[in-house]
Amino acid sequence: MKPEEIKLEVEQLDLSQKLMLVEEIWDSIAKSNSELPLAVWQKKELDKRYDAYKAGELKLYKLDDIRKNAKAIVNET
Numbered sequence: 001m002k003p004e005e006i007k008l009e010v011e012q013l014d015l016s017q018k019l020m021l022v023e024e025i026w027d028s029i030a031k032s033n034s035e036l037p038l039a040v041w042q043k044k045e046l047d048k049r050y051d052a053y054k055a056g057e058l059k060l061y062k063l064d065d066i067r068k069n070a071k072a073i074v075n076e077t
Contacts, residue, residue, distance in 0.1 A: 010018060038046070052058050 013021065
C-alpha cells in the first residue's frame with residue numbers, strides 16, 4: 001500500500017482509533033530499532049547536554065509544571 005493510500009485510510013478513523021494506531025506504530029518502531037542512528041553533531045550535542053546535567057548546570061522542570069505553563073500560555077492567546 002502506498003503512503004497516500006494509507007493516509008486516506010487513516011483520515012477515515014476517529015481520534016481514538018488514530019491514537020491507538022500511532023501507539024502501535026511507535027511500539028513497532030521501538031521493537032525494530034534498538035538504537036536510532038545519530039549524526040555526529042547530534043551525538044556531540046547530546047553528550048554536551050548530558051555532561052551539563054551531570055555537573056548540575058541545567059535547570060530541570062517537573063512535567064506537571066511544564067504542562068501548567070503551556071496551558072497558561074495557550075489561554076493567553
